[in-house]
Amino acid sequence: MTHRIPGASRVHRRWHGLILSVAALAVLAVIAVLGTQWVVANQSRSFPTSTPWGPDCSVWTGEDQVRLDRDEAKRASTAAAVIAQGDDAPISAPDVDDIPVEVMDVLVNGPADDAGPSMSCRYSGEEVEFEEELGSGLTPRAKALKKGIENDFADTEIGGFVAGGYDTGHGEGSAHYEGRALDVFYRPVNEDNRREGWLLAHWLIAHAPDYQIDVIIFDDKIWSTRYPSMGWRHYEADPDNEILRHLDHVHVDVLRGPDPDDGS
Structure with a gap:
């Protein structure tokens, strides 16, 4: 006759369940680490990324x-930005002795055979x-952001807003209609102006919390608070339209906040 220890089956089931749970968590952790390594190893060949942990x-x-x-x-x-502007820079460069030389080199001069992007922030x-x-x-x-840009960048051509506000001329739902967006122009479209545009785009992404920036679009790339760790993503637009692709200007808009009148 087989004698069963009272409660033994329940204890066995509990331990079995615990072991399966731990194993499942371990598998998920491995997948997450390998997935992150794949993203960094592959996407970063084109665009910089910023993982959801560690420095911003x-x-x-x-x-x-x-x-x-x-x-x-x-x-x-x-x-x-100051170094690239040379004598025209409206401010002095902050101390960057603690920043690796290779970082400063790519931010000033751009990646090899390209203009950018080089920096991303979460x-x-x-x-x-x-x-x-x-x-x-x-x-x-948006007004505070405009002032911040003009403080650090000389001779900026900033548009995207008009007195009294826009009611046409932009895409449906555009932040320009709410006065939340700026366009900083770099014309004509050429490599020198691309480089200048990326100097501003990197400055914007680094200072995003200071000015509560929501979206940055430039040079077929977009960054937004909606996907903060994905960095710069490809921006889909009419391939034959330089303006819609944001090749001639950096678009930036600030956070909206809920409108008390519409409950959004």
């Missing part, structure tokens, strides 16, 4: 992803209040 920003030097914290990224992108946005458009055609947040 990363710079692709062509061989390595160099991680930077937010302060380092802001100083590096600002210094790169920022998922934050809760903000909805702002009404001012008489200038900009919200207070």
Whole structure:
């Protein structure tokens, strides 16, 4: 006769379930690590990425992803813009002695045989209040961003807004209609202007939390708070339209916030 120990089957089932749970978690962890390594190894060949952990920003030097914290990224992108502007720069370059030389080189000069992108940062946005458009055609947040750009970049041609606001001329749902967007122009479309545009785009992505930036579009690339760790993604637009592809201007818009009148 076989004697069963009272409760033994329940204990066995519990241990069996625990072992299966631990095994499943281990498999998921391995998949996550391998998946992240694949993304960094493959996507970063074209665009820099920023994983959901560790420092907020990363710079692709062509061989390595160099991680930077937010302060380092802001100083590096600002210094790169100042260096590239030379004597025309409206401010002095911040100290970047702690930033690797190869990082500064790629931010100032661009990747080999290209203009950018080289830097990406992680920022998922934050809760903000909805702002009404001012008489200038900009919200207070967008106005502060415009002032910040003009403080660090000389002779900028900034548009994308008009006094009283737009009611036509942009795509459906465009942030321009709410005064939340700026267009910084780099015309004509050529390699020198692409390089200047990426200096600004990198500055914007590094300073995104300071100005509560939501979306940046330039040179067939887009970055947004909606996918903060994916970095720069390909931007789909009419291949024959330089304006829609944002080849001649950097588009940037700030966070919207919920409109108390429509519950969004």
